[in-house]
Amino acid sequence: MPTTTTRRLAAVTAAAGLALAAGCTAGGDRSGQGPASGEKQTIEVWHGWSAPHEVKAFQDAVAGFNKAHPNITVKLVNGQTDDRITNAIRGGSPPDVVSSFTTDSVGQWCQSGAWQNLSPFIAKSGLDLNQFPRAVRSYTEYKGIRCAMPLLADAYGLYYNKKLMKGERPPKTMGELTALAKKLTVRASDGTIKVAGFMPSVQYYEHQVQHLAPQFGVTWLTAGGRANFSGDPAFQAYLKWNKSLIDWYGYDNVKKFLRSMGQEFESSNPFQKGRTAMAVDGEWRTKFIQEEAPGLDYGTAPVPVSDDRASAYGGGFITGTVIGIPRGARHAPAAWEFVRYLTTDTGALVTFANALGNVPSTIPALSSPKLTLPPQFRTFLDVFKNPNSSSTPPTPNGNDYVVRFEKFTQEEWEPGKVGDLGRALKKLDGEVDDSLKLAGG
Amino acid sequence: MASGSLRLPLPGTRGGTAAARARRRRRLRTLAFLSPWLAGFGLFFVYPLAATVYFSFTRYNLFTLEYVGLDNYTYLLHDRDAWTAMRNTLWLVAVLVPLRVLFGLGVAQLLTRIKRGAGVLRSILYLPYLVPPVSATVAFVFLLNPGTGPFQTVAARLGIPLPDFFNDAAWAKPGLTLLGLWAVGDVMIIMLAALLNVPASLYEAAAIDGAGACARFRHITLPTVSPVLAFSAVTGVIETLQYFTQPMVAGKVASGRADLPGVQYSPGYPDGSTLTFPQWLYDQGFRQFNMGYACVLALVMFATAMAFTVFLLRRFRAFAGEEAQ
Numbered sequence: 135m136p137t138t139t140t141r142r143l144a145a146v147t148a149a150a151g152l153a154l155a156a157g158c159t160a161g162g163d164r165s166g167q168g169p170a171s172g173e174k175q176t177i178e179v180w181h182g183w184s185a186p187h188e189v190k191a192f193q194d195a196v197a198g199f200n201k202a203h204p205n206i207t208v209k210l211v212n213g214q215t216d217d218r219i220t221n222a223i224r225g226g227s228p229p230d231v232v233s234s235f236t237t238d239s240v241g242q243w244c245q246s247g248a249w250q251n252l253s254p255f256i257a258k259s260g261l262d263l264n265q266f267p268r269a270v271r272s273y274t275e276y277k278g279i280r281c282a283m284p285l286l287a288d289a290y291g292l293y294y295n296k297k298l299m300k301g302e303r304p305p306k307t308m309g310e311l312t313a314l315a316k317k318l319t320v321r322a323s324d325g326t327i328k329v330a331g332f333m334p335s336v337q338y339y340e341h342q343v344q345h346l347a348p349q350f351g352v353t354w355l356t357a358g359g360r361a362n363f364s365g366d367p368a369f370q371a372y373l374k375w376n377k378s379l380i381d382w383y384g385y386d387n388v389k390k391f392l393r394s395m396g397q398e399f400e401s402s403n404p405f406q407k408g409r410t411a412m413a414v415d416g417e418w419r420t421k422f423i424q425e426e427a428p429g430l431d432y433g434t435a436p437v438p439v440s441d442d443r444a445s446a447y448g449g450g451f452i453t454g455t456v457i458g459i460p461r462g463a464r465h466a467p468a469a470w471e472f473v474r475y476l477t478t479d480t481g482a483l484v485t486f487a488n489a490l491g492n493v494p495s496t497i498p499a500l501s502s503p504k505l506t507l508p509p510q511f512r513t514f515l516d517v518f519k520n521p522n523s524s525s526t527p528p529t530p531n532g533n534d535y536v537v538r539f540e541k542f543t544q545e546e547w548e549p550g551k552v553g554d555l556g557r558a559l560k561k562l563d564g565e566v567d568d569s570l571k572l573a574g575g
Numbered sequence: 576m577a578s579g580s581l582r583l584p585l586p587g588t589r590g591g592t593a594a595a596r597a598r599r600r601r602r603l604r605t606l607a608f609l610s611p612w613l614a615g616f617g618l619f620f621v622y623p624l625a626a627t628v629y630f631s632f633t634r635y636n637l638f639t640l641e642y643v644g645l646d647n648y649t650y651l652l653h654d655r656d657a658w659t660a661m662r663n664t665l666w667l668v669a670v671l672v673p674l675r676v677l678f679g680l681g682v683a684q685l686l687t688r689i690k691r692g693a694g695v696l697r698s699i700l701y702l703p704y705l706v707p708p709v710s711a712t713v714a715f716v717f718l719l720n721p722g723t724g725p726f727q728t729v730a731a732r733l734g735i736p737l738p739d740f741f742n743d744a745a746w747a748k749p750g751l752t753l754l755g756l757w758a759v760g761d762v763m764i765i766m767l768a769a770l771l772n773v774p775a776s777l778y779e780a781a782a783i784d785g786a787g788a789c790a791r792f793r794h795i796t797l798p799t800v801s802p803v804l805a806f807s808a809v810t811g812v813i814e815t816l817q818y819f820t821q822p823m824v825a826g827k828v829a830s831g832r833a834d835l836p837g838v839q840y841s842p843g844y845p846d847g848s849t850l851t852f853p854q855w856l857y858d859q860g861f862r863q864f865n866m867g868y869a870c871v872l873a874l875v876m877f878a879t880a881m882a883f884t885v886f887l888l889r890r891f892r893a894f895a896g897e898e899a900q
């Protein structure tokens with residue numbers, strides 16, 4: 135017969151077990167975990183920015199938070215990546231706030247509880263989520279679990295060098311882009327490329343498949359969440375356009391040109407050096423040009439669309455930086471105060487957007503008169519608001535389907551190793567689906 | 576019962592005779608002295624290996640775990656990237672390891688002949704090995720870059736066409752091999768120690784018998800340094816099977832893509848030619864969080880290393896035995 139002590143011990147053990155179980159589920163309310171936000175404490179914040187002006191911008195944004203919350207000291211750690219964040223959470227010693235440049239891992243983080251469900255925090259502070267555009271709300275949650283908040287956004291557009299354009303208007307369709315690219319290309323006597331009108335290869339920095347294929351109206355996944363490369367003719371349209379322009383340049387010339395380029399985030403970037411007349415890039419390039427090539431006379435426009443989708447002109451690929459509180463954060467209330475300030479305070483967002491050259495992610499900040507970005511930036515604000523803009527859908531294994539399509543394009547399609555394109559895309563579908571299945575998708 | 580095994584007293588007995596007690600005490604003493612190593616071996620080898628085997632039957636993304644039977648193993652059979660990575664790794668094992676051993680031996684042999692300034696030369700040749708692999712790889716890629724690298728620029732001016740290392744799929748692995756030969760100091764130094772240990776009297780006797788330089792090298796030098804050759808080959812194979820840093824850095828730097836979250840980079844640039852098995856393992860485990868499958872890849876790597884080690888040790892034993900006859 136159990137004694138009173140034994141019963142008490144059993145009750146305490148059961149209670150502890152229940153508390154532990156509750157704490158270990160993805161949706162557990164941990165909004166009160168750690169000292170109250172009014173107490174004196176230090177929080178650690180990990181972010182991915184690494185360029186000097188980017189790091190300084192983040193520090194400037196935090197300065198406003200420090201004034202508002204003098205009791206909270208913020209320790210910033212820059213240059214962090216998704217895998218480091220995940221490993222820190224798994225290792226049990228995560229920082230209090232984490233951020234990522236992409237939405238690729240949001241699905242996994244929300245589903246597994248690696249990033250805390252922010253709904254209890256949002257409910258407690260009465261935050262209105264309608265201040266974020268709908269597209270932004272959708273890429274910061276997964277299957278109804280909101281584990282991330284948007285911190286600025288990225289939109290992609292077409293940059294064109296006005297001097298090299300020789301008075302031509304920026305193209306609106308892929309047909310116009312192709313014709314203009316050929317017209318503006320300058321070759322050496324041996325046929326090699328001196329100035330590329332437009333370099334279609336996926337190996338050209340931001341000309342990755344997810345930035346150009348959407349302009350052909352591709353649907354990445356089927357309704358059942360499976361690969362759609364062979365099912366959607368838009369993929370073939372994109373690939374054939376890519377190959378026709380590459381063949382016009384000559385694949386060997388393209389390779390030679392690509393190999394002669396410098397690093398993407400250095401002043402040797404070929405667009406900044408006048409080696410490409412037109413290029414697709416993110417809105418941050420405006421800031422880099424301001425810093426590294428202030429004399430460059432350039433304009434921006436939305437990325438052209440396929441000739442049969444002229445009405446969709448104006449949209450583009452959009453994504454954004456996300457920020458959240460990892461499982462195991464020791465100062466959750468203070469961390470939430472920081473996240474809330476940085477993602478919703480118009481002053482902070484505008485300061486940050488001005489300094490980084492990113493798109494602000496709230497509706498009030500988007501229309502703030504204090505935005506002092508260069509005139510070329512207007513394009514990206516318009517692309518961001520355009521209903522035809524899209525992002526890549528989340529899956530249990532992040533953007534693996536995009537990576538595989540990119541690899542196929544780069545290693546098999548562009549060099550001309552593919553005989554039957556339909557069959558090759560079917561095979562790619564199979565590989566993507568197998569990989570999804572491996573990850574539990 | 577095999578000698579050396581632990582023999583515990585039967586239940587109910589008091590430990591047997593005095594001699595048996597002394598034997599048991601001796602064994603316990605031996606075990607006590609061995610225990611730090613045994614603890615380390617269990618904690619850092621047996622347990623991780625057992626855990627790897629266990630996780631290989633699960634779908635584990637670092638947060639949730641689910642038993643999936645042999646699914647991860649069957650996936651390996653048609654994972655094209657894994658086989659590409661295996662082919663690249665075996666290419667490096669077959670080419671880089673023998674070249675490093677032979678080159679190290681050759682350089683060491685030359686150093687034994689040099690009378691003046693041998694110490695300085697030895698240090699100069701050993702220095703590249705001390706350069707951190709990331710720095711060395713970045714420097715190599717920049718020096719050989721066709722657009723901005725001084726090597727290519729100078730060669731072009733001289734009219735000598737240099738291959739496009741690190742940007743051409745056909746030349747990327749030879750480029751990595753060059754990098755490995757440049758940092759051959761580790762092999763060179765142990766070869767040098769082995770060569771300096773060969774008794775001079777053997778060479779003198781062979782010379783009196785009329786043996787030429789080749790015969791002396793074949794019948795005296797090689798058999799004497801064969802244990803060191805075996806050691807270099809085995810450690811070289813194990814290191815090359817784990818070759819990660821140099822191809823990862825070379826691929827990233829040569830591709831021009833920044834290593835930032837949001838910038839899509841899949842290891843193996845150009846065209847999968849530098850994708851090694853550990854890189855694919857890392858990609859699966861720490862980028863895609865397919866930890867279960869990454870464990871399968873780790874077991875394959877372990878089995879391959881074991882097979883190579885056993886094979887090489889047997890070959891060298893046969894070689895040494897043949898020489899002894």
